[in-house]
Amino acid sequence: MEGYRHSVLLDKDKCTGCTTCLQHCPTEAIRIVDGKARIDSDRCIDCGECIRRCPHQAKKASAGSLENMQRFRYKIALPAPSLYAQFDNLDDIDYVLNGLKKIGFDEVFEVSKAAEFVSEYTRRYIRTEGIRLPVISSACPVVVRLINLLFPSLSESIIHLHPPVEVAARMAKKRAMEAHPELKEEEIGVCFISPCPGKVSYVSNYKELYDLHIDEVVPISDVYFLLINAMKREEAIESLSESGMIGVGWASSGGESTAILNEGYLAADGIDNVIRVLNQIEDGNIPPVNFIELNACPGGCVGGVMTVQNPFISKSRLQSLRRYLPVSMNRMPEGERYIPQEAFFNKIEEFAPERRLGSSMAESMRMMSDIQRLKNMLPGIDCGACGAPTCRAHAEDIVRAGGQEPDCPILKARMLSEGK
Amino acid sequence: MSEPLVFHYDVDGSDFTSAGQASVFVKRNLRQLGLDPEIIRRVSIAMYEGEINMVIHAEGGEADVIVTEDAVEIVLKDHGPGIADVEKAMQEGYSTATSSIQSLGFGAGMGLPNMKRYSDEMQIDTELGVGTTVRMKIRLT
8 A cells, every 4th residue: 555654664763683573573574674664654563562562672663742732722632541551559440541631731531431432332233134254353453454464254254333533523622612612623633552553553543434533543651651750549530430340340351251241252352363363263263253353463452563552461450440430431322223333334444455466466476386396496494594484484574576486595605515 | 387285284283272383374475475455354264263273172183275376375274083974064054063073162053165165166085094185266356
């Protein structure tokens, strides 16, 4: 896709050209060229795996900033539930929500509140007649992009429901306009406090396509220290939280699924596990379930690279935080018979499958045959020294560039030592 | 007409967890040839079921995927015990897999029926004590 704006970027000065990211990129989007990593925009899904793996902090997430929110007269914070898991000894979500108001927001609207509606919509959706089951959650934008790139046959199985963050943005703006009729819509700004760069890319690339109402996406790690200083236990706080166990549970893997209640489900987290599961779904090799929750990050959203805490500690904290919450605090209004139309999106982001090798089937076949020939010449140790993640990828790069001979340091060394 | 492309895979019979690997590699190659996603899905299901069959019944074997401009052909060859009654084996729910294999979730008796369902042509050559060769064709046009 041309002009795709990525949120995962490289800091060239810090990159040493080591092959760590190369080996861990799930879509083989990275090459080392002239001693520096290079990310292929068409293949990158902004999963953040390279950020997680880079030993030199040369990969970074670019996101929005709190300063950018100054352009709005009325500022609404949309905290992701994973934000609540960042704080030690937190026993009341209201401390976090009050903290957000202290650091400059006029209002907060919890994404977990919207998540409870989305859970209810999903339950209804699954029971809709004629739906092809199982359905795959649309909540993780990295998974949606991954499916469009590598598993196009499953793209129809993605539920066409907006993720909780967008539902929250719409509800928040509507509520603000009702409470403050003096405000114009464009004066109200909605800022998502996000655990991952995936959501940054989702907003910056699909604002138009999905008619998104989110204006700014700011990393949890950017607000964390501001919040720590603003959250004071001794002060009286306003009661603001409006979500229960179900909504808060969305922050970790399996939370979204358990909210589906009686339906059979499968939940997987971590990008490699997600790919394995998608392969099995495509092969028809999964138990009969109705709902599939896939999170690119280990542990779910709490494992996002823009959080500050270890995902497993976060998960543990969430469990204690959820213990005394009501199951759910949000229900669709009485009399509303089906999912509101505005919760659906009509088309899915541009179908962007892996590029075909050549311009025709015949040409692609010839190129594939060249790739096989080159691959068989290569040592097959996938060392990354040539700059490609595997020997197969190197062979493909050479053929795509119109070359005929491999450019492999190991092969060259062998030839030298054999005196050829 | 260009030369047919042949992808060859050894299916390791000792390891359930590696079954399905060949199907992953094939999918990638077919994507890069620009095949329709639905065709790729059919190939990968047929291929996967065949792989599992070879692991369960024949201690592995070999898989060849032959691509021409008109069709994808999958040839699965093993040196297992052979199929005693092909007609019965084609019935849904019929399986000779042991109960320990069934407890792993395999051997539901859907392997061959699914392979037939997802391919356009299927041919089974089998000889008791010698082995089985299954050929499946999925047409592209």
